[in-house]
Amino acid sequence: MRHILAILLENEAGALSRIVGLFSQRAFNIESLTVAPTDDNSLSRITIATIGDDKVLEQIVKQVNKLVDVIKISELTDRKHVERELLLIKVLANTDKSRTEVKRITDIFRGAIVDIGKQIYTIELTGDGDKLNAFIETLSNETEIIESVRSGCVGIARGEKAMRL
Amino acid sequence: MTTELFTGAEMVVKALSALKVKYIFGYPGGSVLDLYDAIFQQDEVEHILVRHEQAATHMADGYARATGEVGVVLATSGPGATNCVTGIATAYMDSIPMVVLAGQVPTTLIGNDAFQETDIVGCTRPIIKHSFNCRDLADIPNIIAKAFYIASTGRPGPVVVELPKDMLVPQNKAPYKIELDVSMRSYNPNVKGHPKQIRKAAKAISEAKKLVVYSGGGIVLADASQLLTTLVETLKSPVTNTLMGLGGISGTHENFIGMLGMHGSVEANKTMANADVILALGVRFDDRVTNNVEKFCPNANIIHVDIDPTSISKTINAHIPVVGLVDVVMQQLLDELNDINYTPDEEALKEWWQQIHLWRDTQHVGYEQIEGEKIKPQRVIEAMYKITNGEAYVASDVGQHQMFAAQYYPFAKPRQWINSGGAGTMGFGLPAAMGVKLAFPDKHVICITGDGSIQMNIQELSTCMQYSLPVVIITLNNRSLGMVRQWQDMVYGGRHSSSYMESLPDFCKVAEAYGHVGIQIDTLEELDSKLEEAFSIKNKLVFVDVLVDEKEHVYPMHIRQGSIDEMWIKKGVKA
Ligand SMILES: Cc1ncc(C[n+]2csc(CCOP(=O)(O)OP(=O)(O)O)c2C)c(N)n1
Numbered sequence: 001m002r003h004i005l006a007i008l009l010e011n012e013a014g015a016l017s018r019i020v021g022l023f024s025q026r027a028f029n030i031e032s033l034t035v036a037p038t039d040d041n042s043l044s045r046i047t048i049a050t051i052g053d054d055k056v057l058e059q060i061v062k063q064v065n066k067l068v069d070v071i072k073i074s075e076l077t078d079r080k081h082v083e084r085e086l087l088l089i090k091v092l093a094n095t096d097k098s099r100t101e102v103k104r105i106t107d108i109f110r111g112a113i114v115d116i117g118k119q120i121y122t123i124e125l126t127g128d129g130d131k132l133n134a135f136i137e138t139l140s141n142e143t144e145i146i147e148s149v150r151s152g153c154v155g156i157a158r159g160e161k162a163m164r165l
Numbered sequence: 166m167t168t169e170l171f172t173g174a175e176m177v178v179k180a181l182s183a184l185k186v187k188y189i190f191g192y193p194g195g196s197v198l199d200l201y202d203a204i205f206q207q208d209e210v211e212h213i214l215v216r217h218e219q220a221a222t223h224m225a226d227g228y229a230r231a232t233g234e235v236g237v238v239l240a241t242s243g244p245g246a247t248n249c250v251t252g253i254a255t256a257y258m259d260s261i262p263m264v265v266l267a268g269q270v271p272t273t274l275i276g277n278d279a280f281q282e283t284d285i286v287g288c289t290r291p292i293i294k295h296s297f298n299c300r301d302l303a304d305i306p307n308i309i310a311k312a313f314y315i316a317s318t319g320r321p322g323p324v325v326v327e328l329p330k331d332m333l334v335p336q337n338k339a340p341y342k343i344e345l346d347v348s349m350r351s352y353n354p355n356v357k358g359h360p361k362q363i364r365k366a367a368k369a370i371s372e373a374k375k376l377v378v379y380s381g382g383g384i385v386l387a388d389a390s391q392l393l394t395t396l397v398e399t400l401k402s403p404v405t406n407t408l409m410g411l412g413g414i415s416g417t418h419e420n421f422i423g424m425l426g427m428h429g430s431v432e433a434n435k436t437m438a439n440a441d442v443i444l445a446l447g448v449r450f451d452d453r454v455t456n457n458v459e460k461f462c463p464n465a466n467i468i469h470v471d472i473d474p475t476s477i478s479k480t481i482n483a484h485i486p487v488v489g490l491v492d493v494v495m496q497q498l499l500d501e502l503n504d505i506n507y508t509p510d511e512e513a514l515k516e517w518w519q520q521i522h523l524w525r526d527t528q529h530v531g532y533e534q535i536e537g538e539k540i541k542p543q544r545v546i547e548a549m550y551k552i553t554n555g556e557a558y559v560a561s562d563v564g565q566h567q568m569f570a571a572q573y574y575p576f577a578k579p580r581q582w583i584n585s586g587g588a589g590t591m592g593f594g595l596p597a598a599m600g601v602k603l604a605f606p607d608k609h610v611i612c613i614t615g616d617g618s619i620q621m622n623i624q625e626l627s628t629c630m631q632y633s634l635p636v637v638i639i640t641l642n643n644r645s646l647g648m649v650r651q652w653q654d655m656v657y658g659g660r661h662s663s664s665y666m667e668s669l670p671d672f673c674k675v676a677e678a679y680g681h682v683g684i685q686i687d688t689l690e691e692l693d694s695k696l697e698e699a700f701s702i703k704n705k706l707v708f709v710d711v712l713v714d715e716k717e718h719v720y721p722m723h724i725r726q727g728s729i730d731e732m733w734i735k736k737g738v739k740a
């Protein structure tokens with residue numbers, strides 16, 4: 001099962017390496033990990049997508065919680081939540097046909113072309129993982145993908161519930 | 166008005182003395198010379214110079230285990246710090262409060278592969294409770310206060326504080342401010358058991374017909390042995406201890422059924438296997454206890470009390486988990502039992518105890534000492550027990566001798582038994598014993614060891630001389646890495662691959678060379694008298710080298726992959 005975990009922790013040197021170290025030390029899986037300071041600069045927020053059964057998930061949550069820097073951890077996937085990921089992708093757009101197709105597909109997926117080179121378009125798209133996958137696949141049927149980068153997912157619970165101090 | 170300014174080195178020492186630290190165990194080197202200079206100029210904190218940094222960590226560890234205080238280590242950057250790694254891992258596995266101050270190259274050089282630069286925070290990340298990098302010397306006092314707080318509260322453990330040289334030098338100064346009453350928003354260690362869980366636990370206990378209390382190192386760490394004894398006497402139930410928990414209840418208490426696990430008593434393991442309710446207190450269902458987890462106590466309703474939620478349902482699913490400080494939870498449980506007018510089910514108890522006594526009477530494993538033959542190692546432990554009235558502190562190394570000591574020296578009190586249970590670190594025994602002796606100079610302190618283990622930190626005989634630490638070292642000399650040899654006998658067709666040593670030194674002469682007394686014991690006839698002699702020498706370290714039967718195996722022993730009560734009780738015989 002895939003789980004998305006949101007972690008609130010002290011924004012201190014070494015805090016991220018403790019999380020990453022823990023995952024590798026205990027052989028927990030990391031599908032993606034993102035980290036950045038929050039609106040309160042003394043705190044960081046990490047979103048980790050991981051795969052594991054319930055027992056593994058229970059250990060992950062407990063082990064992360066045990067780290068002295070960690071303030072809170074919650075699993076987003078067991079409740080209503082919003083999940084987003086950013087994709088930046090460069091594709092070959094060197095013929096009229098490919099330029100039109102890329103533009104059309106990008107519009108359908110509500111992406112945006114953010115840079116144009118002599119032969120290359122750079123596109124930005126946000127969405128959940130499935131949407132990004134579908135976009136990449138569709139593009140690859142029409143043209144050549146030169147380079148791509150994904151941010152890893154971030155997530156937040158829907159409704160009144162908030163994760164804060 | 167001007168505020169007084171201090172160097173980082175002075176602040177470290179000031180903070181340590183504010184935290185009432187009496188001893189630091191360490192070894193100097195370039196990056197920490199300013200700190201050594203500050204130590205030299207005061208006399209509140211005494212520095213104990215070991216001969217190898219690993220020994221400093223074990224000595225601090227032994228001191229911490231015996232006193233309950235935080236053990237403090239100081240090492241220089243690079244090799245000094247990496248030499249501490251084994252000792253940190255040892256403390257981590259057994260949840261021992263320890264603070265390791267490690268030097269580091271100046272912040273301006275960090276990352277440059279400078280001379281004696283090692284990322285010790287990185288090296289120790291998986292084996293510490295927490296660590297600090299110091300980047301502003303004004304933070305030093307509070308970092309140290311936090312390090313002590315984290316090391317000693319909740320589930321205790323080692324904390325590493327990295328001190329770059331430019332934080333310590335005389336040129337850099339700052340005002341000294343320390344907050345001893347530490348609180349941290351991300352760390353709240355004082356946890357009471359959830360009342361709902363306490364009620365569930367009390368209910369399960371009151372309905373039990375075959376209850377057993379399984380208690381561990383958590384009881385010792387929490388100084389909760391009095392409460393445990395009260396609880397067991399209230400429940401009238403059998404109680405078993407883990408290797409780490411020995412002394413948590415007196416080894417001669419009538420409800421005590423011995424240690425459990427790989428080399429535990431048959432009766433303890435059978436009691437566990439047949440219990441309908443297991444009250445697990447401050448334990449972690451270690452694989453050396455459970456044997457095959459798939460077959461572990463299938464009929465038991467498990468109540469698991471521990472301060473560390475990660476220990477609960479990690480290997481064995483707990484039916485009633487209770488997260489909390491074990492002493493607090495035991496008191497809550499006693500109160501709840503009182504509220505529900507609990508009385509033990511005498512009839513069920515009678516039957517249960519009859520069964521346990523039957524196991525004990527028919528399957529208890531002993532040993533056979535034949536007059537005129539080689540000394541049995543178990544016999545040495547029994548003699549040692551008699552001579553010391555069961556009151557000695559016993560620090561152990563790792564191997565067969567460790568298991569014999571655990572089996573044949575019933576510890577009356579917690580903190581009397583000092584051993585590396587989780588990590589199984591050979592070389593732990595002597596420095597740990599030294600730490601204990603430093604704390605309790607008037608008590609008998611024994612290092613029980615083997616011919617293999619003692620050689621892993623034998624250089625500390627020199628430290629013992631310098632600080633006058635007259636521990637009694639008893640080496641069960643079987644001319645082999647006995648525990649390895651035992652496995653080779655049982656599992657590897659008797660092929661003794663690198664498990665015996667043909668070049669042992671004359672240990673008595675080694676001891677004498679360091680200025681101590683050496684006593685060799687070869688025969689059974691002289692065992693008691695020579696041991697008496699060893700313990701009667703008060704102001705000198707005595708190294709007792711006992712030649713024991715190298716063929717002796719530790720029994721009982723779990724049959725691999727079996728259930729908890731599937732055991733060998735002697736060669737080829739199953740329980
Ligand atoms: C540092 C370390 N290395 C290796 C081992 C593996 N090991 C466990 S017991 C043992 C043999 C110990 O020999 P000795 O100290 O003579 O004790 P004996 O078993 O003979 O009583 C070994 C090598 C260990 N526990 N620790």
Ligand SMILES: [Mg+2]
Nearest residue numbers: 615616645647
């Ligand atoms: Mg040996």
